[in-house]
Amino acid sequence: MASLTAGNRRPVRLADIAKAAGVSHGTASNVFSRPEIVREEVRERVKAAAEAMGYGGPDPKGRLLRAGKVNAIGVATAEPLSYFFDDPFARVMMASISQACDATGAGISLVSAANNEQLAWNIQSALVDGFIVFCIEGGSRLVELARERKLPFVALDLDSEDGAVAAIGVDNIAGASLAARHLTDLGHRRFAVLALPFADGRTGLVSPEQVRSATYAGTRDRLTGYLQELSRAGVDTSKVPVYETANDAASTNAALETIFAAKEPPTAILAMSDKIALVTLEWLSARNLNVPNDVSIVGFDGVPESAVSEPPLTTIAQPIAEMGRLAVKAILDSDGRISRQLLPVELTVRASSAPPRG
Amino acid sequence: MASLTAGNRRPVRLADIAKAAGVSHGTASNVFSRPEIVREEVRERVKAAAEAMGYGGPDPKGRLLRAGKVNAIGVATAEPLSYFFDDPFARVMMASISQACDATGAGISLVSAANNEQLAWNIQSALVDGFIVFCIEGGSRLVELARERKLPFVALDLDSEDGAVAAIGVDNIAGASLAARHLTDLGHRRFAVLALPFADGRTGLVSPEQVRSATYAGTRDRLTGYLQELSRAGVDTSKVPVYETANDAASTNAALETIFAAKEPPTAILAMSDKIALVTLEWLSARNLNVPNDVSIVGFDGVPESAVSEPPLTTIAQPIAEMGRLAVKAILDSDGRISRQLLPVELTVRASSAPPRG
DNA sequence: ACATATGTTTGAATCGATCCAAGATGCAGA
DNA sequence: TCTGCATCTTGGATCGATTCAAACATATGT
Numbered sequence: 021m022a023s024l025t026a027g028n029r030r031p032v033r034l035a036d037i038a039k040a041a042g043v044s045h046g047t048a049s050n051v052f053s054r055p056e057i058v059r060e061e062v063r064e065r066v067k068a069a070a071e072a073m074g075y076g077g078p079d080p081k082g083r084l085l086r087a088g089k090v091n092a093i094g095v096a097t098a099e100p101l102s103y104f105f106d107d108p109f110a111r112v113m114m115a116s117i118s119q120a121c122d123a124t125g126a127g128i129s130l131v132s133a134a135n136n137e138q139l140a141w142n143i144q145s146a147l148v149d150g151f152i153v154f155c156i157e158g159g160s161r162l163v164e165l166a167r168e169r170k171l172p173f174v175a176l177d178l179d180s181e182d183g184a185v186a187a188i189g190v191d192n193i194a195g196a197s198l199a200a201r202h203l204t205d206l207g208h209r210r211f212a213v214l215a216l217p218f219a220d221g222r223t224g225l226v227s228p229e230q231v232r233s234a235t236y237a238g239t240r241d242r243l244t245g246y247l248q249e250l251s252r253a254g255v256d257t258s259k260v261p262v263y264e265t266a267n268d269a270a271s272t273n274a275a276l277e278t279i280f281a282a283k284e285p286p287t288a289i290l291a292m293s294d295k296i297a298l299v300t301l302e303w304l305s306a307r308n309l310n311v312p313n314d315v316s317i318v319g320f321d322g323v324p325e326s327a328v329s330e331p332p333l334t335t336i337a338q339p340i341a342e343m344g345r346l347a348v349k350a351i352l353d354s355d356g357r358i359s360r361q362l363l364p365v366e367l368t369v370r371a372s373s374a375p376p377r378g
Numbered sequence: 379m380a381s382l383t384a385g386n387r388r389p390v391r392l393a394d395i396a397k398a399a400g401v402s403h404g405t406a407s408n409v410f411s412r413p414e415i416v417r418e419e420v421r422e423r424v425k426a427a428a429e430a431m432g433y434g435g436p437d438p439k440g441r442l443l444r445a446g447k448v449n450a451i452g453v454a455t456a457e458p459l460s461y462f463f464d465d466p467f468a469r470v471m472m473a474s475i476s477q478a479c480d481a482t483g484a485g486i487s488l489v490s491a492a493n494n495e496q497l498a499w500n501i502q503s504a505l506v507d508g509f510i511v512f513c514i515e516g517g518s519r520l521v522e523l524a525r526e527r528k529l530p531f532v533a534l535d536l537d538s539e540d541g542a543v544a545a546i547g548v549d550n551i552a553g554a555s556l557a558a559r560h561l562t563d564l565g566h567r568r569f570a571v572l573a574l575p576f577a578d579g580r581t582g583l584v585s586p587e588q589v590r591s592a593t594y595a596g597t598r599d600r601l602t603g604y605l606q607e608l609s610r611a612g613v614d615t616s617k618v619p620v621y622e623t624a625n626d627a628a629s630t631n632a633a634l635e636t637i638f639a640a641k642e643p644p645t646a647i648l649a650m651s652d653k654i655a656l657v658t659l660e661w662l663s664a665r666n667l668n669v670p671n672d673v674s675i676v677g678f679d680g681v682p683e684s685a686v687s688e689p690p691l692t693t694i695a696q697p698i699a700e701m702g703r704l705a706v707k708a709i710l711d712s713d714g715r716i717s718r719q720l721l722p723v724e725l726t727v728r729a730s731s732a733p734p735r736g
Numbered sequence: 737a738c739a740t741a742t743g744t745t746t747g748a749a750t751c752g753a754t755c756c757a758a759g760a761t762g763c764a765g766a
Numbered sequence: 767t768c769t770g771c772a773t774c775t776t777g778g779a780t781c782g783a784t785t786c787a788a789a790c791a792t793a794t795g796t
Contacts (some may be wrong), residue, residue, distance in 0.1 A: 033752055044776045049754060059774060076528030080503040081443050085781045090439075090505065092487065101476035101486060104463075111463045116486070118459035125496055127504070128459060129450065134480050142485060145438040147448065147505050170434030299760025377414040391782055408782060417744065440782025443751045449742045 032075050034082075041069040044305040057108035084147070085245075093351050094148035095243035096330070098139060098162050098284040101132045108295060108323040110154065113176065116344030124352055140165055150351035152176060154301065160235060174347045177238060184342050186358040188346050192238055195365035196245025199290055199318040202334065202367055204253035206375045208288035208316060211255065213246055213262040214272060214281045214300065215239055216292045223271040225278070226262040241294050242320065262288075265296055280307070287315060287376040294319040294326045297333055301372070305330070312318035312374035322368060339363050382469040390433050392440075399427040410436050442505070450485035451709050452506035456497060459490045461512075466653060466681040467698070468512065471534065474702030475510065482710055494630050498523055508709035510534060520595065530712035532705045535596060544574055544716040546704050553694040553723035554603025557648055557676040561690065562611035564733045566646035566674060569613065570637045571604055571620040572630060572658065573597055574650045583636070584620040585627050600650050600678065619644075623654055630657040638665070644674060645734040652677040652684045655691055659730070663688070670732035680726060689729035699720050 033302060038048035050058045051066040058066075069075075086089060095117065097103055097110075104110050121128055131146050133139035143151075143165045151166045153172035161186055166173045175187040203211070218226060218234035234240040247257045261282075263275035279285060291297035297319030304311055311317060311331055319326055322337025346361060396406035401424060408416045409424040416424075427433075442448060453475065455468075456496055462468050479486055483642045489504050491497035501509075502525045509531035521543055524531045533545040561569070576584060578590040593597040605615045619640075621633035637643060649655035655677030659669060667673055669689055677684055678693025700721060708717065 035752080045753085046777070047775055048757080050775090053754070057774075074528065076526060076752090077502055079752055080505050081446075081448075082781095083503065083754070084505065085439050085443050085752075085783085086754045088439075088781075091503075091504075101480045102473040105469045105473040105476060111469070115460040115463040118463060122459045122490065125393050125491065125500075127500060130476070130486040130488070132480065133483065138483055142483075144435055145441065145449070146485070147438055147442065147450075168434060170432065291788085393782080403783080404747070404785080405745055408745090411784075415744075420744085436784090437782055440751095441784070443753085443782075444784045448749075 032073050034078055037066060037070045037073060037075050040073060041066040049078070086125045090147050090149050091125070092120065092129050092148050093348065094129045094131045094143075094146045094151045095154065096131040096143060096146075096151050096162060096166060097154035099132065100134070100156075101130055103132070103189045104130055107294060108325050109293065109321050113154075113344050116341040117348055120345045120348035121339075124220050124348070126348070126352065136161070143169065150174075150354060152347045155236075155238070160327075172351050172356075174350045176343060176347055183360070184358065186350060187360045188343050188350065188363070189238065190338045190343075190365045191361050192241035193245040193248070195320065195338075196242040196290070197249040198245075198365070198367045199320065200246045200249035201338050202369065202373060203288045203318060204250065204255070205314060206288075206316065208318075208376050209255060210284060210286045210376075211246075211250060211260045211288050212286040213243065213260060213288060214275055214289060214291045214296045215262055215264050216241060216267055216296075218325070220262055222250055223264050223274070226264050230264075231262070239292065246290050267293055267295055272296050273303055274302060276303045280309075285315075288373075289315060290318040291317060291319050293336055294321040294323045294333060297335065297372070298325060298329055301329055301331075301333070311372050313377060316373040316376070317332065318373055322356070322365075326368075327370070329372075334370045334373040335368050336365050337368045338365050390431050390438060392433075395424060395428045395431060395433050397716075399424040407436070420727040436567075447506050448507050449505050449690045450487050450513065451479065451500075451706065452487045452489045452504045452509045453512065454489040454501060454504075454509050454520060454524060455512040457490065457512075458492070459488055459651070459707070462488060463536075466683050467651065467679050470681055470698045471702050472511075474699040475706055477699075478703045478706035482706070484706070484710065494519070501527065508532075508712060510705045510709065513594075521691070530709050530714075532708045534701060534705055538666070541718070544708060546701050546708070546721070548696045548701075548721050548723045550599035551606070552647075553678065553696075554600040555607040556603075556723070556725045557678065557694050558604045558607035559611075559675075560727065561646045561674060561676060561733060562608065562613070563675065564646075564731060566734050567613060568642060568644045568734075569604075569608060569618045569646050569648060570644040571601065571618060572647060572649045572654045573601060573620055573622050573634055574625055574654075576622055581622050581624055581632070584622050589620070593603060597650065605620065606650050625651055625653055627657045630654050631661055634658060635659045638667075646731075647673060647675040649675060649677050652679040652681045652691060652693055655693065655730070656683060656687055659687055659689075659691070669730050670692070671735060674730055674731040680723075685728070687730075692728045692731040693726050694723050695726045696723050 034048050038045045043062060047058060048066055051063050055063055086325045103116050118128060127146050129146060131142050151170045153162050153166050153175045155175050155177055163175055167176050175185055177189050215226065216239045218230055218236055218239050231240060231243060243262065250260065251257045261279060265271040265275055289300060291300060294343060297317050299313060300317055304315055309315055319333045319335035322335050326333035326335050343362060388425055392406050395404050396403040401420060403415060406424055409421050475487060487504060487506050489500050491500045497555055508529050511520050511524050511531060511533045513535055514534050521533055533543055535547050573584065573595045576588055576597050579664045589598060589601060601620065608618065619637060623629040623633055639711050647658060649658060655675055658675055662669055662673055669675060677691045677693035680693050684691035684693050705720060
């Protein structure tokens, strides 16, 4: 009994069962994987032996090596793992990815790491059939690491010029134009831009050359879209402050402090994410500035939270669910070819935008 | 070139590299796993061969078998995978689990399935070092499946009497008492209970014998706590309607329709989850019933959303972060012994509860 | 010149299963 | 009794790596 309960380690393998039941390992294997081809009497005997020895079924580690396919896809990011559950955009994306996985029976492995070295190792040793890479900060490194695994992978929301990586993204330039156009149509002339990072680990006012050397093409494209449309409407874009945030409350609040300390604060804010926009909404409300009467704001992403904020947010809605579905499909049906898809976005007008005062 | 680009499949193994570089597989292996012990000249030669043949590094599948440890923990539920990203309670729990995993460098595998058969297979073949099991509906089956793998596992929020399974839960009876006591102290006498499921796949008004035969001990305990406290305060508990919901909007709304169709509708509602309570808040607001003046309501869970609802929700806060941390610890430091922990909850009073009118 | 120490490389064994061609067994019909 | 045909069962090969004791090579000390 003692040996059963304590069982030092658990070195009970299929082969042990086979020996105990007096059959070959081939037969023992069949008992578990194709029970119908083994004679009932033998089957029962093997099962009994397994039960008696506390065998937990064929170890997937062994099976895996032979089978080749893991039947799981890895979702990777350079953020902490909790990003998947905290960030609104990530959450919606993950929900759609997981629906697609459910439909095909594939599992999901979350891959991330505290530091860069760990990250490399975790990607190299992830047991997956392919990767979906979330390209926020540290995107390029992540893509590089994923590529080295030589497994199918797609980058989400990466507008890299690098044609050698499969990517699913949205038309950032068109989306940003849409946002800016909406505000200029309403009559706004004084703008500020709250941007996502252009490069790693920076925040603050952005200079044109910083924009040119941006690591993140997505951020740059959105800015391009904004500025193109603004200058088309006759706004002097050199006067439009562009603040880089880390897509979090702290850096956004800091940017807002600076922006609204100006002599002529903006009447309209272009935010590159709904998260930034929602933080802005709170900041403004705490300062008794009314949205949309004092300040209009347009977000980007179209996360569910944007529909229930106070006031509900005008935003550029990305087809998040569609992106997730396509990403999973790209991994599972991967034919080795790389494909890049640019999905359309649309303007969702809600209550955070209105004509400027007066 | 053609063979390089197309490369029919990808049967390039470490052994191929070794042969190409003219070294043994032992040495080739060392080049990747302990580069410092192989002479530089050889190391470069092997790396060059790997590069030339498009080798993506040692396949984790192979390594795994030898190493034994996967370095990932599985989180399982009988709900669809998207539950992890949709449900507020699950989200907070996952965030804390993922923080704990990040801290130790472990990965997370999400395990679930569309149907029961798939679920069994997915659990049996999950590549993990242990399981954390979310025990909502279908909990017992899930626990059984996980136990069969003979891996360390903990059940979250399962108040099973089965002492043979490790579990981390909260003191449901005490929590429920706290909620009920708060409302009786405020002077309420007419109550309704919106319950979580007592058994699979049912909703609607619950009879006492249904309660006795409850599959889910957690639900039963919460009800016990409610009713104990109510009768202590002199309320005739046989007159308190108890409605089983599926913890979703549809079944909760249906319950509310019935409850408020009564001649003497309740002045106070005890909801077994914040999700139910939040749905109730919306339903009441749509019917122009004021919370807390017309109806008081107390939730259960203490999810972040409960703090920002309109009005903010009085609720029983579970130490969700602590539970997640403990669960991960239980798996990673598993010493083979099973442990059951019952954590305390606390009443968080916010604006959804007040004395009844008049 | 020889023993000793140090640094590299080798090749067999191992991890835990699945697959499959070939062998064994049992039974019906000639 | 022998052949033919099912129906199991067997044992070796395989999946792709890591590990380790032993072999080998080179340098150091005496």
